[in-house]
Amino acid sequence: MRTRRAATLLTTALVALALPLSSAQADVDRWYANQTPYGDPASTPIVAPPAGYDLFFVENVGRHGARSLTSSAAEKRALSVWKGASRRGALTTRGKRLDDQIRAFQRAENKLGYGNLSTVGKQEWRGIGRRTATSYSSFFTAAAAKGEKIALTTSPVYRTKQSASSFRLGLRSVVPTAVTSPRTVDRDLLIGEGSTKAGRSAIAKAQRRSSVKAAARTVLRRAYKASYVKRIKDPVGAALDLHLLYSTAPGLAQDTRVTFADVMPASAARRLAEATDARTFYRFGPGVAGQTSSYRRAQPVLDDFFAALDRRIAGGSTAAVFRLAHGEVTMPFAALLKLPGSQQQAGRTFSYASNPWRGSVAGRLGGNIEWAAYRNASGEVLVTMRHNEQPVQFKTSCTPSSANPYFYRLDQLKKCLG
Known part of the structure; x- marks a missing residue:
């Protein structure tokens, strides 16, 4: 029994x-x-x-x-991409709100202190x-x-x-x-x-998957016009920056109302989470x-x-x-x-x-x-x-x-x- x-x-x-x-x-x-x-x-x-x-x-x-966030680096990169789109008149309706959302998120983080508990x-x-x-x-x-x-x-x-x-x-x-x-x-x-050389190679391969690239385009096109997205040097990196903000937001739910969910559909979030997990898996996981x-x-x-x-x-x-x-x-x-x-x-x-x-x-x-x-x-x-x-x-x-x-x-x- x-x-x-x-x-x-x-x-x-x-x-x-x-x-x-x-x-x-x-x-x-x-x-x-x-x-x-x-x-x-x-x-x-x-x-x-x-x-x-x-x-x-x-x-x-x-x-x-x-x-x-432990630093403002991802936010600064995201704002740099946004500013480039703004100068070229390449913002979508969602994109026009994105900089205000990032700055509101930063205000909450500055109040807490970067890297500190929410x-x-x-x-x-x-x-x-x-x-x-x-x-x-x-x-x-x-x-x-x-x-x-x-x-x-x-x-x-x-x-x-x-x-x-x-x-x-x-x-x-x-x-x-x-x-x-x-x-x-x-x-x-x-x-x-x-991570080893083999692990780092696997991380790069995981982030080059066509599914990850497609997810990155989906996310970026919600904020920016397709013509501008084509100009972004590292679209996967830019999308992963937004995914980091999106995935950090639930932990700050009582400190800010910003969620970034409007630029991160679940299907794209899944692929970007998979790429994030691949990186962590080879750096700190079973490998x-x-x-x-x-x-x-x-x-x-x-x-x-x-x-x-x-x-x-x-x-x-x-x-x-x-x-x-x-x-x-x-x-x-x-x-x-x-x-x-x-x-x-x-x-x-x-x-x-x-x-x-x-x-x-x-x-x-x-x-x-x-x-x-x-x-x-x-x-x-x-x-x-x-x-x-x-x-x-x-x-x-x-x-x-x-x-x-x-x-x-x-x-x-x-x-x-x-």
Whole structure:
């Protein structure tokens, strides 16, 4: 009975992972790629441990919440294209509004600060904190009563610090007695891209697809006359700039009413999201078949997961560790662990038809990977995992506990993930 129920939960979790946590299919259909907002559901599921095991440690790593653009570069390029069309009298009705939309968007970003969390972004991590505390409320309450602390670690970048603060507020809204240690900075939570020559060639090939070029023309012709679009030196790049504004806008929905949806039909957004995902896939995701450089830089994060758990087992007083980082960490970490959707490398050029990887799952704003460790009276430790707050299994080379397929002995994880 337990096994059948666990299998059902797994199927449900895999379906849930394919969708934004907002539970709105519209977010998928609008093709925001790795700028997809996380959402703020009332609750998320956990899998109960086998009988006799009690929770004694929780840890995670997550991407910061929704933010403004990290720089104005894409906006400046888009405005330059617009000005050229304006000088030549080549603006469509939609195009005549585009510069005002970009400038209104910039005003909201300047108020927030480029690269900083939006109102939605703060709510996302406050919600994660609230749900985490609710899911494990008795554990956090007991830890606080014993004087045990919760560690918050961030990258040096301000938006991760904002996310940590929002998470703390959410946690304390459920467990007011929770005590957090002074926040620390870990530079291993900044990871550079790891594309190879083959990966960069695949990115270029993905962006040269006729479907992507057609989508770019569709988008640009909504703003500019066809004669001007033909003059644009890099139409795909110009369209991807607009797609970046379009995909960033949902995360700023409470800070500006600008959406850029009038220049970005869903069919074109899908193709441009696919091109965006191809670039991210080879830089931070599973990458080229037989190569590991796109994700191996996440190894220090995995090492820290094991080290933090070992310290707790040895009697440490830190009951939980929460790491606030970037998509450049969560995407390679998911590929390193071979989480659902992140386990398939590309033998041919990445496409949605040939590969299940999606930036909206592996790299989404607020996306996170959590381990919860349970222990019995004999000291045996079992670990279970959630991805974006949905229960998932470890990769197939890891053998789960016979008691429940979601739980794994720690020594087994060290062996299969080592």
